Amino acid sequence: MRELPHGDTVTILRPGPSTSQDIYGNDVPGAVAEIPVPGCAVAPRDGTGSATNEIVGDRDTVISGLTLYAPFGTDIRATDRVRVGDDIYEVEGHVGSFRSPFSGSTGPVVVALELVTG
Structure with missing residues (x-):
């Protein structure tokens, strides 16, 4: 899939490479790199735009998901986060992509994104 001409x-x-460790010996990620990816399609995961709602203690927790379709070859990792508009989503699970064994044509990189608020 090429970049979508009217995509987002x-x-x-x-996260950048670790440059230090915390008091428990865990690596502390370095500065965050921002990588713009033009020509993407973004869609609600369940097709309706709805989200799940859960009351935890005295707070309302809302979990919503998107599916991101990025141009073939886009490097997105499970440890990345993705900014869509003003919201920052976590990558959920593995990233998928497809190349046809018959024609060699490529499809998009498909990424499940999750946003938890509240």
Whole structure:
């Protein structure tokens, strides 16, 4: 899939390499790199735009998901976050892509995104 001519630009937020460790010996990620990806399609995951709603204690928690379709070859990792508009989503699960064994044509990189608020 080529860049969509009327697609949206999203930004991949990728943690930089570790430069230090915390007091427990865990690596602390470095500065976040921002990688713009133009020509993407973004759609609600369930096709209706609805989200799940859960009451936890005295707070309302809303979990919503999107499916991101990025141009073939886009490097998106499970450890990345993705900015869509003003919201920052977590990558959920593995990223998928497809190349036809018959024609060699390529499809988009498909990414499940999740946003938890509240």
